[in-house]
Amino acid sequence: MKIQISTNRQRQSGLWGFVARTIVLTLATIIAIKLLPGVRIDGGSVWVAVLTALVIALLDNFLRPILIFITLPFTVLTMGLFIFIINAIIIEMTASIVGPFQVDSFAYALLFSLIITALNYLLELPNRWLNRSTYKPRGDNDTDDDGFADYEEVE
Numbered sequence: 793m794k795i796q797i798s799t800n801r802q803r804q805s806g807l808w809g810f811v812a813r814t815i816v817l818t819l820a821t822i823i824a825i826k827l828l829p830g831v832r833i834d835g836g837s838v839w840v841a842v843l844t845a846l847v848i849a850l851l852d853n854f855l856r857p858i859l860i861f862i863t864l865p866f867t868v869l870t871m872g873l874f875i876f877i878i879n880a881i882i883i884e885m886t887a888s889i890v891g892p893f894q895v896d897s898f899a900y901a902l903l904f905s906l907i908i909t910a911l912n913y914l915l916e917l918p919n920r921w922l923n924r925s926t927y928k929p930r931g932d933n934d935t936d937d938d939g940f941a942d943y944e945e946v947e
Contacts, residue, residue, distance in 0.1 A: 810849070812919075813849060813916075814842070814845050814846055814849050815845075816912060816915045816916055816919075817845040817848060817849055817908070817912060818838075818841055818842050818844075818845040819911075819915055820845075820907075820908050820911035820912045820915055821841050821844055821845045821848070821908065822838070822841050823907075823911055824904055824907040824908050824911060825841070827907060828900055828903055828904055828907065830895065830896035830897060830899075830900030830903075831893075831894070831895050831896070831900050831901075831904045832893075832894050833892050833893055833894075834891075834892040834894065835892055837892070840890065840892045840893060843890055843893075844886060844890050844893045847886045847889050847890055848882065848883070848886050848908075851882045851885055851886060852882060855882065855885075856878060856879075856882060859878045859881065859882075860875065860878060863878065876902060876905065876906065877902070879902075879905035879906075879908075879909070880898060880901040880902040880904075880905050881901075882905070883895060883901040883902075883904050883905050883908075884898065884901050887901070
């Protein structure tokens with residue numbers, strides 16, 4: 793069997809992948825701020841939205857796994873629903889780090905994280921569609937041996 797390794801992961805990881813995910817998160821943040829009245833950016837600057845998305849991405853990459861590990865029993869007991877609480881905690885931490893980004897209550901942070909998650913998924917759909925692995929059926933001349941010797945039994 794031949795397995796073709798795609799280079800799509802190389803494009804999605806590294807610095808450019810982080811930049812692309814941060815841009816998508818920035819768009820999702822701007823849209824979610826427009827939808828929720830309890831979440832706002834003072835001054836309405838796009839750069840504050842970029843900074844907010846950057847802080848969310850950094851906290852999500854570095855702090856979220858630690859929080860998930862610490863709260864693993866609660867996550868298991870709630871069948872994974874406690875992860876929404878962790879996301880809301882990350883949003884509250886972002887609001888405390890980025891001054892102009894304000895969240896009125898924990899409920900708004902929870903709603904904001906749900907909207908961000910849904911928008912992030914929807915905004916990354918074209919990227920996932922473009923980078924999907926295509927199935928290539930085997931042709932008649934494809935072999936499994938790739939130059940290996942025939943199977944011999946060793947006694």
